[in-house]
Amino acid sequence: MYSIQATNYTIEIGSLIDSSLALLLGSQFKESKKIILVDENTKQFCLEYLITSYQELAFAEIIELPAGEENKQLEMCVQVWEALTEYQIDRKALIINLGGGVITDMGGLIASLYKRGISFINIPTTLLAMVDASVGGKTGVDLGIFKNQIGLFAFPKAVFIDPGFLNTLDNLQFKNGLAEMLKHGLISDLNHWKKLKTCVLNHENLTDELIQLSVNIKNQIVISDPFEVNERKKLNFGHTIGHAIESFYLEKKTPILHGLAIAAGIQIENYISLQMNFISQIEYDEINQFISQTYPKLNFTSENFDQIISNTKQDKKNIKNQVMMVLLKSIGSAVVDVPVTEEMIRSGLNNYLKG
Ligand SMILES: NC(=O)c1ccc[n+]([C@@H]2O[C@H](COP(=O)([O-])OP(=O)(O)OC[C@H]3O[C@@H](n4cnc5c(N)ncnc54)[C@H](O)[C@@H]3O)[C@@H](O)[C@H]2O)c1
Known part of the structure; x- marks a missing residue:
């Protein structure tokens, strides 16, 4: 035990x-x-x-x-x-x-x-x-x-x-949970990210040790900041857009799994990290390629952008109506409280649909 x-x-x-x-x-x-x-x-x-x-x-x-x-x-x-x-x-x-x-x-x-x-x-x-x-x-x-x-x-x-x-649990449920594990790797542990990538082709690679490591990463962050004043916000990487997308599908009465929305959120927030010169092109490509190959492309269109952007206004990390995001500096390191404009989000959504 x-x-x-x-x-x-x-x-x-x-x-x-x-x-x-x-x-x-x-x-x-x-x-x-x-x-x-x-x-x-x-x-x-x-x-x-x-x-x-x-x-x-x-x-x-x-x-x-x-x-x-x-x-x-x-x-x-x-x-x-x-x-x-x-x-x-x-x-x-x-x-x-x-x-x-x-x-x-x-x-x-x-x-x-x-x-x-x-x-x-x-x-x-x-x-x-x-x-x-x-x-x-x-x-x-x-x-x-x-x-x-x-x-x-x-x-x-x-x-x-x-x-x-x-x-x-079926394969989709496996990917649902894997999305949050990948997030743990992306925000704080390059090796965890690398090991998790091998789990998609072979589920047996998802050992109890990897589950332990994800729980440990989350737990350490929570212990350092239980009520989300600063450090804990990192756990929301992928979630500003992910939650907005999840809300969009809830409104349509066709809910999608949380992890699938978060995977799309990770892709889009990774793109915004690149646009804002936080993450390198090489690491952006690595994340983008892996997530887009692993997760099904969601079926929203550019006509839905306004609704999704409007949903981000309800994000709990916002300050005075300004959307604040967690972005990636590199694989294994995140930065919190970055103000992000509507245009940035729109261009991230566009890039997601094009990719
Ligand atoms: N509190 C937090 O820190 C935190 C963090 C991440 C996500 N969440 C929340 O978690 C929720 C998503 O969790 P989820 O993906 O587990 O959703 P869920 O609870 O809806 O479970 C997904 C589906 O799996 C079924 N299921 C559960 N266990 C099963 C089993 N052993 N075998 C077969 N089917 C089983 C459920 O009935 C459901 O249909 C979201 O509401 C999200 O906001 C909370």
Whole structure:
């Protein structure tokens, strides 16, 4: 079992059975009511393994939510709060978020606001949630189409990452999570980026060690700046445009996977990094070539640019309506708080469509 110390909780990576979950359930939360939050897919693919592995969970309440980003909304939280109230869940209870980033983001928010906050743990079941969403303490929901507009920083009691859950994910889901891992390499570790590039042709190259390294990169950044005053903004590389694109597809009611939007965001923000003379042409080409070969080209057109640009105005890093971006200086190094004009974004979007 590989263990990482986070701000005020532990992240364990390895088989759930070997983790300290049994200890946690049998000691600190022995007398607590347990609630397991799942979506329809994690109910089907992940729940049985969890509840049959721990007798402490035999009487847990199961709350199932519909799957998908379009359901990451406050209305869904209200339904869960009503269910918790009906089950007479008190402040000693423990919520177990068993799912992808939608469940861990939303479950963290639900737990943190119910009766002014009850404990929660995350058991991520997608690659994206394992390497990114389940760690770091950002919880939230979208407001209409705007990503993570409502939320708070709240840290789980523990995170248990069992790569065994990845067996029921398809190739697109693999790429979904890989996008955030590639981001980790691009902003802080050239070697990580290089190793991850080999995983696309052979998924077996995606070892537990690479998952550990991504979690470590994110965790170190979060520890240095838990509430995103400066350094943590780096983790948003690819996300200013990525979130704007994700919102665009949410508005069309044809949501796309978060990682696919982020891959497009990485390409466009990489181009802006080149235009602003941060990154060299050689490194720009390396990133651009790899991402465009690995990820499907999204099907928006130049007619959609205004809407996507308008969505960037809601980015949480903006200062006084000015879009501020994280850009790359080189592979493995990023710079935060760079003001970027609409024209720059438009030319990045154009370049993406041409490429
Ligand atoms: N809090 C953070 O720091 C942070 C960081 C990155 C992303 N996010 C958020 O994470 C979300 C994206 O996460 P995601 O990509 O995991 O989305 P998701 O939770 O929607 O999961 C993707 C799909 O996989 C299914 N699924 C989950 N586990 C499965 C399994 N083991 N087998 C088969 N199917 C399974 C889900 O039901 C869903 O249909 C976005 O809302 C994004 O904003 C948050």
